Amino acid sequence: MRKINVGVAGLGRAFSLMAPSFAADPRVALVAAADPRPEARQRFAGEFRGAAFSSVEEMIAEKSVEAVYVATPHQLHAEHACLAAARGKHVLVEKPMALGLEECRAMIAAARAAGVALVVGHSHSFDLPILRTKKLLESGAFGPVRMITALDYTDFLYRPRRPEELDTARGGGAVFNQAAHQVDVVRLLGGSRVKSVCAHTGAWDPARPTEGAYACLLSFESGAFATLVYSGYAHFDSDEFCGWVGEDGLSKDPELYGVARKRLASSKNETALKADRDYGGSSFSQSGKSQFHPHFGPLVVSCERADLRPLPNGVMIYADGEKRLEPLPAPAVPRAGVIDELYGAIVEGRAPLHGGEWAMATLEVCLAMLRSAREQKEVALTSRTGSPT
Numbered sequence: 086m087r088k089i090n091v092g093v094a095g096l097g098r099a100f101s102l103m104a105p106s107f108a109a110d111p112r113v114a115l116v117a118a119a120d121p122r123p124e125a126r127q128r129f130a131g132e133f134r135g136a137a138f139s140s141v142e143e144m145i146a147e148k149s150v151e152a153v154y155v156a157t158p159h160q161l162h163a164e165h166a167c168l169a170a171a172r173g174k175h176v177l178v179e180k181p182m183a184l185g186l187e188e189c190r191a192m193i194a195a196a197r198a199a200g201v202a203l204v205v206g207h208s209h210s211f212d213l214p215i216l217r218t219k220k221l222l223e224s225g226a227f228g229p230v231r232m233i234t235a236l237d238y239t240d241f242l243y244r245p246r247r248p249e250e251l252d253t254a255r256g257g258g259a260v261f262n263q264a265a266h267q268v269d270v271v272r273l274l275g276g277s278r279v280k281s282v283c284a285h286t287g288a289w290d291p292a293r294p295t296e297g298a299y300a301c302l303l304s305f306e307s308g309a310f311a312t313l314v315y316s317g318y319a320h321f322d323s324d325e326f327c328g329w330v331g332e333d334g335l336s337k338d339p340e341l342y343g344v345a346r347k348r349l350a351s352s353k354n355e356t357a358l359k360a361d362r363d364y365g366g367s368s369f370s371q372s373g374k375s376q377f378h379p380h381f382g383p384l385v386v387s388c389e390r391a392d393l394r395p396l397p398n399g400v401m402i403y404a405d406g407e408k409r410l411e412p413l414p415a416p417a418v419p420r421a422g423v424i425d426e427l428y429g430a431i432v433e434g435r436a437p438l439h440g441g442e443w444a445m446a447t448l449e450v451c452l453a454m455l456r457s458a459r460e461q462k463e464v465a466l467t468s469r470t471g472s473p474t
């Protein structure tokens with residue numbers, strides 16, 4: 086089997102979530118990484134026997150690297166993706182693709198000019214229950230999608246953060262970081278272009294002055310509409326509605342209520358708290374193997390003749406005459422869908438579902454949410470990018 090040699094830019098939280106996927110998948114090998122944090126480089130060199138550099142430029146220059154996984158903070162995505170493409174390396178870049186649409190266009194152009202693949206992820210629209218729901222919708226058995234309801238209540242805002250993660254102008258807050266998942270999921274299932282956005286956002290904690298919550302109504306060209314609700318204020322946890330299976334498919338202890346908020350409150354130095362828990366830090370621990378599929382909160386897709394509900398163990402179908410679970414086996418490799426698309430694009434010449442134009446359209450919706458909330462009006466989207474295939 087052809088193996089793709091991957092170099093990692095940024096050994097932080099995103100990398101620690103993808104690392105088990107790279108480690109378990111025979112189609113990829115982690116051969117190099119770059120991060121300014123020595124403790125992260127040291128751990129990477131020990132764990133993967135790969136070359137570890139302090140700069141992305143040096144890592145990208147490494148001959149053995151064929152594809153670069155860009156998992157640096159958002160504001161560096163465009164720079165690192167374009168650098169990689171210019172060196173003829175394929176690119177897998179984390180969500181959100183970038184901070185602005187011009188940066189996205191530059192990334193798409195750089196990949197096209199170099200003839201390399203550009204895949205954007207992980208986002209929760211790679212989750213198998215979402216992809217299976219899309220297939221069920223495409224079968225036509227339930228009629229057209231009419232309405233989607235998505236909600237998620239988490240402790241997002243109280244996880245230890247870099248300063249820019251609490252500043253919307255620099256890509257912080259729930260819209261850039263969490264709507265990037267939720268919008269991606271809803272667009273994939275909505276099945277047509279988003280034509281307008283009406284949103285409200287909430288920034289209720291002056292100590293963490295970015296959006297922690299939003300509510301948004303998306304209208305699709307097909308006439309369907311979707312409601313997206315998110316709160317990261319660490320009170321209600323909507324995993325309660327998902328059988329206490331957490332976002333990454335791991336069972337969760339409901340007794341650990343408020344743990345993120347308590348941990349943050351008891352720490353005097355948020356940067357140190359984060360560094361300690363990050364890859365290479367002294368309290369870092371790799372998540373266990375998930376028995377369930379990851380998810381991004383409760384979701385109901387209402388079609389003309391059924392409601393479909395992706396779950397951590399399958400897709401529940403509530404049709405006119407019956408309800409049944411379309412079961413899915415537990416994931417063998419976490420986030421395997423991301424590698425499927427990367428491998429498909431590089432080795433099998435398949436256009437990725439989550440390519441540059443797709444992800445740019447998701448960012449466009451997120452930016453429209455921020456604008457709609459700021460200007461207190463509905464925002465029409467005029468671009469033709471990212472219509473679902």
Ligand SMILES: NC(=O)c1ccc[n+]([C@@H]2O[C@H](COP(=O)([O-])OP(=O)(O)OC[C@H]3O[C@@H](n4cnc5c(N)ncnc54)[C@H](O)[C@@H]3O)[C@@H](O)[C@H]2O)c1
Pocket residue numbers: 094095096097098099100102119120121122125139140141156157158159161179180181206207208247262363
């Ligand atoms: N898909 C997901 O589930 C998911 C989860 C978390 C984060 N993310 C995304 O991943 C990206 C990184 O977020 P994170 O939470 O991992 O942040 P993080 O702060 O935990 O990690 C970022 C890492 O990049 C390193 N870094 C900073 N500047 C660098 C540079 N110039 N060159 C190389 N490395 C550099 C930092 O030292 C750090 O190790 C963000 O865009 C975020 O949205 C995605």
